Amino acid sequence: MISDVASTSRVLVIDDDPQSIELVKRVLTRAGFGAVEATSEPGIALSLLRELEPHVVLLDLNMPQIDGLALLEALRGEADRVGSSIIMLTGAADQAVQVTALQRGASDFVTKPFEHSVLVARVAGAAEMRELQRRLRDQNDRLQEAVAARTARLQETLDILTRAEAELKRSLEHTAAQGKTRAEVVAELAHELRTPLSAICGFSDMMRRQQFGPIPPRYREYAEDIHSAGMHVLQVINGFLDVTKAEARQEPLSVSMVDIGTIVSDSVKLMSAEAEKTGVDLRLDVKPGIEQVETDRAKLMQIVLNMTSNAVKFTPSGGSVTVEVGPDIGGGAYFVVLRDTGMAIDPGDLADVTRSFGQPRSAGGKPKGSGFGMPLTRQYVEMLGGTLTITSRPGQGTAVTIRLPKSLPADQYRETAPSPVGD
Numbered sequence: 001m002i003s004d005v006a007s008t009s010r011v012l013v014i015d016d017d018p019q020s021i022e023l024v025k026r027v028l029t030r031a032g033f034g035a036v037e038a039t040s041e042p043g044i045a046l047s048l049l050r051e052l053e054p055h056v057v058l059l060d061l062n063m064p065q066i067d068g069l070a071l072l073e074a075l076r077g078e079a080d081r082v083g084s085s086i087i088m089l090t091g092a093a094d095q096a097v098q099v100t101a102l103q104r105g106a107s108d109f110v111t112k113p114f115e116h117s118v119l120v121a122r123v124a125g126a127a128e129m130r131e132l133q134r135r136l137r138d139q140n141d142r143l144q145e146a147v148a149a150r151t152a153r154l155q156e157t158l159d160i161l162t163r164a165e166a167e168l169k170r171s172l173e174h175t176a177a178q179g180k181t182r183a184e185v186v187a188e189l190a191h192e193l194r195t196p197l198s199a200i201c202g203f204s205d206m207m208r209r210q211q212f213g214p215i216p217p218r219y220r221e222y223a224e225d226i227h228s229a230g231m232h233v234l235q236v237i238n239g240f241l242d243v244t245k246a247e248a249r250q251e252p253l254s255v256s257m258v259d260i261g262t263i264v265s266d267s268v269k270l271m272s273a274e275a276e277k278t279g280v281d282l283r284l285d286v287k288p289g290i291e292q293v294e295t296d297r298a299k300l301m302q303i304v305l306n307m308t309s310n311a312v313k314f315t316p317s318g319g320s321v322t323v324e325v326g327p328d329i330g331g332g333a334y335f336v337v338l339r340d341t342g343m344a345i346d347p348g349d350l351a352d353v354t355r356s357f358g359q360p361r362s363a364g365g366k367p368k369g370s371g372f373g374m375p376l377t378r379q380y381v382e383m384l385g386g387t388l389t390i391t392s393r394p395g396q397g398t399a400v401t402i403r404l405p406k407s408l409p410a411d412q413y414r415e416t417a418p419s420p421v422g423d
Contacts, residue, residue: 002032002124009055009127013038014045014071015089016063020112024058024089024119031120033127042066049075053082055130056123058110061090061101069097069104076105083134085126089114146212147219154203154226160196201230253296253383255408260334261290263297264325267304271312279317282308287326293334294407299380304336306377307400311340315397333386333403341397384408 011033015021021038028036037052039045042065049057057079061068072086079086085107090097098109107126110119207215207223215223268284275282304323311321319341328335381388386404 002120003128005131006124006128007032007034009033009131010035010037010052011056011058011123011127012045012048012052012054012084013058014042015058015060016040016042016065017060020060020089027116027119028123031116031124033123042071045071046075046078049078049082049084054084055127055134057084057086058089058123059086059106061088061097069101072101072106073104079105083130083137085130087122087126143213143215147207147215150203150207151219154200154207157196157199157203161200164196197230197233201227204230253408254298255294255296257292257294258297258300259290260293260295260300260336260404261286261325263301264304264323264336267301268308268323270305271308274309275312275321278312278315280312280315281320282312283320283322285322285324285326287324289327290325290334291327291406293404295384295404299384300404303377303380303384303402306374307336307338307402310374311338311398311400315340319397328403333405336402336404337399339397339399 011028013021013024013036015024015038018040021040025036025038037048037054039048042063045059057075059068059072059075063071068088068090072088075086078084086105087108087110088098088101088106089110089112091112101109108122110122204223204227206212208220208227210220265284265286268282272282308321308323315321321338321340324335324337324339326335327333378388381402381404384404385408386402389401390398391401392398
């Protein structure tokens with residue numbers, strides 16, 4: 001008995017002898033082949049091959065009207081296209097003839113007179129192989145179509161994002177002319193940016209995780225790149241929104257009495273593992289005489305984390321970062337000083353660094369990239385009534401000094417969190 005796969009295959013027999021054709025058809029039909037077609041006219045063999053697209057072609061080698069090898073060569077191209085195996089039926093056992101036939105495209109031989117079981121086994125094996133190849137080809141075609149469709153949807157989403165970005169630029173220019181603040185513009189357009197960006201991240205994440213089936217490695221690599229870029233853009237947008245809110249004083253201050261020494265210590269501890277991993281010696285120096293101050297705990301911790309993270313990130317392995325905190329001269333304020341042995345900054349670039357702290361620095365010491373660490377830090381320091389200064393010396397690294405008052409000035413913008421319902 002033949003397999004279910006082989007039984008659904010199609011066989012085409014080409015032989016000038018009607019009796020031989022009838023015998024072959026009877027043997028194959030009894031074995032379970034459901035579609036066996038035949039012709040004794042070699043001249044129509046090519047057209048039948050195109051019409052039937054058989055899995056196996058049984059071709060007689062010795063025919064008086066046409067040389068079997070010549071017909072084999074004429075059929076080979078179309079057989080390769082449709083996915084057919086050509087098995088030669090021959091009464092000759094000449095090895096040289098068989099080698100020639102194999103070289104011209106034949107896949108196997110059956111010698112006449114043949115054993116019925118041998119004929120069935122060879123045809124079934126070739127038919128099953130061709131049917132599985134065709135199924136695999138169809139599956140790959142469907143997969144390629146699915147990937148193409150997903151890629152097209154992703155491209156549409158990318159186009160939407162590009163148009164949204166262009167619209168944002170135009171709106172910013174128009175709004176600036178009307179005297180609107182950047183915070184108002186961002187509030188109006190944030191949804192327009194985030195909606196297509198969320199679609200990009202979502203589709204690319206499904207593709208890279210192959211949620212709906214396997215995709216080719218190259219497309220999976222593209223999906224990884226698109227997802228990574230989308231998440232980066234989302235982080236940039238969130239950072240921009242944070243800075244804009246801080247500049248517009250739209251973030252309330254949750255004011256309370258806090259221990260500045262404890263906050264700085266906790267912040268440095270959070271960065272200790274990263275410093276150890278990068279080979280940077282991170283030190284903490286808490287001066288005596290520290291008392292509680294009136295400030296926003298969360299924003300103070302964010303300030304110290306931004307400063308420390310930046311210093312650790314851009315200090316070479318083997319260097320050191322020191323965070324010092326203590327009471328300022330006169331007792332009316334406290335200072336937090338961060339010194340690193342990283343790359344020194346040109347004095348002429350300090351103003352730019354103050355606006356762009358948190359960005360990677362190039363070989364010339366100038367910031368590069370699109371980070372928002374220092375703009376946000378600077379805004380938070382100002383919200384807390386403090387000042388921020390940067391000094392840098394070649395060979396000695398950079399020092400960032402923050403001075404904060406013990407209590408917020410009376411005219412300083414503040415807004416405590418709302419009281420719980422029922423208070």
